[in-house]
Each structure stands twice: as C-alpha cells, then as structure tokens.
Amino acid sequence: MIPRGLHALLDAASAAGLVSVPALMGWRGELRWGMAAAGAGVAAYSLLTRYDEDGQAPLSMREHLALDGLQGVAFCLAGARERDATARRALLAYGAFSIAAAALTDPGPGRVPVPRQVPLSRDSILRSARGGRTEEIAQDVAWRRLGIVNVVFLGPPGAGDRGWVLVDAGLNGTARMIEAAAAERFGHGARPRAIVLTHGHFDHVGALQQLARRWDAPIYAHTLEHPFLTGQAAYPLGDPTLTGAMAALCGFYPTAPVDVSPRLQALPEDGSLPGLPGWRWIHTPGHAPGHVSLWRERDRTLVAGDAVVTTRQESALAVLRQAPEMHGPPAYFTPDWTAARHSVRRLADLAPEVIVAGHGPPMGGARMRMALHDLARHFDDLAVPHGGRYAPQRGSGLVVTHDDRR
Ligand SMILES: [Zn+2]
Numbered sequence: 281m282i283p284r285g286l287h288a289l290l291d292a293a294s295a296a297g298l299v300s301v302p303a304l305m306g307w308r309g310e311l312r313w314g315m316a317a318a319g320a321g322v323a324a325y326s327l328l329t330r331y332d333e334d335g336q337a338p339l340s341m342r343e344h345l346a347l348d349g350l351q352g353v354a355f356c357l358a359g360a361r362e363r364d365a366t367a368r369r370a371l372l373a374y375g376a377f378s379i380a381a382a383a384l385t386d387p388g389p390g391r392v393p394v395p396r397q398v399p400l401s402r403d404s405i406l407r408s409a410r411g412g413r414t415e416e417i418a419q420d421v422a423w424r425r426l427g428i429v430n431v432v433f434l435g436p437p438g439a440g441d442r443g444w445v446l447v448d449a450g451l452n453g454t455a456r457m458i459e460a461a462a463a464e465r466f467g468h469g470a471r472p473r474a475i476v477l478t479h480g481h482f483d484h485v486g487a488l489q490q491l492a493r494r495w496d497a498p499i500y501a502h503t504l505e506h507p508f509l510t511g512q513a514a515y516p517l518g519d520p521t522l523t524g525a526m527a528a529l530c531g532f533y534p535t536a537p538v539d540v541s542p543r544l545q546a547l548p549e550d551g552s553l554p555g556l557p558g559w560r561w562i563h564t565p566g567h568a569p570g571h572v573s574l575w576r577e578r579d580r581t582l583v584a585g586d587a588v589v590t591t592r593q594e595s596a597l598a599v600l601r602q603a604p605e606m607h608g609p610p611a612y613f614t615p616d617w618t619a620a621r622h623s624v625r626r627l628a629d630l631a632p633e634v635i636v637a638g639h640g641p642p643m644g645g646a647r648m649r650m651a652l653h654d655l656a657r658h659f660d661d662l663a664v665p666h667g668g669r670y671a672p673q674r675g676s677g678l679v680v681t682h683d684d685r686r
Pocket residue numbers: 479481567586610613
C-alpha cells in the first residue's frame with residue numbers, strides 16, 4: 281500500500297513531469313499542450329484533495345483516486361493511438377503508473393463493500409443489451425439503454441402523435457438519441473402524450489427540459505418528487521464511501537434540482553396513468569421519496585425505475601458489461617433503506633413476468649422472479665450497506681447521517 285503522504289508527493293512529481301518532460305523531449309506542440317493541460321489538471325485536483333482526514337479540502341482521497349484511475353485510462357487510450365513511438369511508450373507508461381498508483385494507495389478507513397446481490401445468468405435477459413437499439417420487451421413496451429441508464433417507451437409501434445408515453449429522460453446530452461428512437465418507433469414527429477418520471481435523479485431527467493419543451497408534453501411525477509423538479513430542493517449528496525468506481529465518483533454527480541414547474545403535474549390519485557389504460561403507478565419510495573414504479577397486471581410487466589435494478593450499478597465494470605444481477609437500489613444514492621426494503625417487498629409480491637429497471641438489462645421469467653423474492657426476503661443482508669453515510673442504525677430503523685460533509 282502506498283501511504284497517502286507519498287501519494288501526494290507522486291502527484292506533485294506527476295504534475296511537474298507532465299508539464300516539463302514533453303517540452304524537454306521536444307515533442308510536437310499538440311502533444312505538449314495536451315500533456316501540460318493534464319499536468320495542470322493533476323495539480324488542480326491535488327490541491328483540492330484532503331490527503332488526511334482532518335483537512336478541509338473538498339475532494340476525498342477516494343474521489344482523488346477515482347480521478348487518478350480515469351486519468352490513467354485516458355492516457356492509455358491516447359497512447360494506443362499515438363504514432364510517435366517514444367511518445368507512445370511514455371503515454372502508456374504514465375497511464376499504467378496512474379492506474380497502479382490509484383489501485384495501490386491506501387484510500388483511508390471505512391470503505392463499505394457493496395457485495396454482489398442475487399446473481400442471475402444471461403438466460404434471464406430478455407434481449408441483448410448490446411447494439412444501442414430500441415427493442416420491444418413486452419407488447420407495446422420498448423426499452424433503450426443510453427450508456428449507464430435506461431428509458432422506456434410505452435405505446436404500440438406507429439402510435440403517431442400523442443399516442444405514446446416516455447418513461448424517464450436519461451442523461452444530459454441524450455435528447456437527440458431519445459427523439460430519434462421515438463421517431464423510429466412511433467412515426468416521424470410523433471410527440472408523446474406525456475413524460476412520466478420514476479424519480480428525478482440527474483440520470484433520469486438529463487434530457488427532460490429539452491424534450492418536454494420540444495414536444496410540448498406534460499410531465500407526471502409523484503408529488504413527493506416535485507420539490508426536486510421545481511428547483512426547490514436538492515437531493516442528499518451521494519455516498520462515496522461505498523466500494524465501486526460509480527460510487528466513488530458519486531460526489532461529482534449533480535444533485536441540484538431541475539425546474540420544469542410549468543409542465544409538471546401530479547400523478548392521478550387513483551393510481552392510473554394518463555394515456556396508458558391497463559397501467560398503474562405504485563409508490564416505491566426509499567431510493568427517492570417520490571419514487572414510483574409502473575405496473576401492468578395483464579401480462580405482469582413491471583417498469584421498476586431504481587427501486588430495484590438489474591446490474592450492480594455501484595461498479596463501473598458491472599455497468600460496462602451490463603452484468604445481470606437482481607440488485608437493490610443504487611446504494612450511493614439511496615438515503616432511506618427502511619422504505620427501500622418495503623418497496624422491494626411490494627414489487628416482489630407482484631410476481632412480475634417481465635422487469636425493466638432504470639439500470640441493467642431487462643429480465644424475465646421464473647428465475648428472475650425467484651431472484652426478486654430472494655432479494656426481498658434477505659434485503660437487509662444483501663442490499664443494505666453495513667456502514668456508510670445512509671446505513672440504518674442496526675435495529676432502530678433510523679437513518680443516520682455522518683457529520684462529515686461528503
Ligand atoms: Zn436514481
């Protein structure tokens with residue numbers, strides 16, 4: 281293990297080396313500037329890092345190490361494409377050094393593991409998660425993965441203008457992809473009857489403002505979620521003390537609210553969904569206070585949002601591979617585990633045939649159902665982190681928050 285003090289020295293040496301070595305070697309301008317910029321970046325985030333626990337700087341050591349790792353990957357990718365042999369070796373060597381330093385440095389006490397939960401084989405996946413295509417997973421239910429998050433289209437193919445509903449709105453920057461997928465499925469220029477939100481986390485509302493404006497569509501969300509959609513309240517910060525790169529980076533995920541007040545409406549109180557006969561919404565809080573899942577009894581299809589997900593969202597590797605697993609809500613963003621447990625029980629009691637969650641591949645069949653039951657039955661052991669910022673105090677059911685800011 282590299283002690284954190286030594287790591288700080290390595291950071292200073294790296295920043296100096298990145299700025300000076302390319303100039304000394306007489307590498308071409310483009311490469312020199314790129315590496316100098318990387319050196320300035322290392323210097324900047326190192327100055328913002330708390331190398332010891334009592335410091336005041338905003339970045340934790342874990343976050344710092346996650347940035348080191350990302351930087352290492354970027355250098356390796358750049359090295360693989362570099363034509364000059366000396367520069368290529370240098371880029372690859374520095375990339376490998378950054379990754380190794382990130383992996384070997386003591387991140388400080390209290391990293392809380394998020395273990396694998398209920399494993400599922402790829403046989404339970406309804407359609408391959410590869411290919412970046414929109415695919416029908418149940419009658420009039422289509423699914424599309426946009427990087428790390430899913431969106432769902434409800435309505436028959438060729439439904440036409442106002443003949444369909446979008447569930448969730450992906451990451452910032454994906455509006456065009458969602459629009460194109462909708463046009464392909466429902467017809468050119470076909471606008472949705474509504475956009476329904478399972479909850480308002482940044483990865484589910486990224487393209488919301490843009491899409492709602494362009495489509496002039498109403499947005500439906502549970503009233504407990506409205507403060508986060510009207511600019512009134514921010515979600516609690518993520519918990520970066522959990523294992524997994526997605527968790528380590530969660531301090532960088534936006535928690536500030538979006539403001540879509542002019543178009544925002546409450547979900548109908550009778551449990552129905554506008555424009556979606558046969559569907560109803562179910563309040564499944566825990567991951568977010570106004571989180572809802574959507575349910576169609578006729579063929580037992582469940583749109584789960586993040587109440588349960590079907591890959592280990594805390595792990596970048598699992599997300600990259602879309603490795604199937606029945607998994608509780610993404611742990612770094614779940615502040616109320618008691619409510620989350622109730623919600624998963626409620627969903628398991630529905631005995632769904634098909635499940636499409638906010639993250640992970642769509643799954644179906646008896647094995648999936650058994651996995652969901654297992655997760656619900658052993659939720660505290662499997663899904664709830666035994667520590668970290670939002671872990672419930674054992675036995676009390678209370679949510680405790682640590683007093684450190686991140
Ligand atoms: Zn979420």
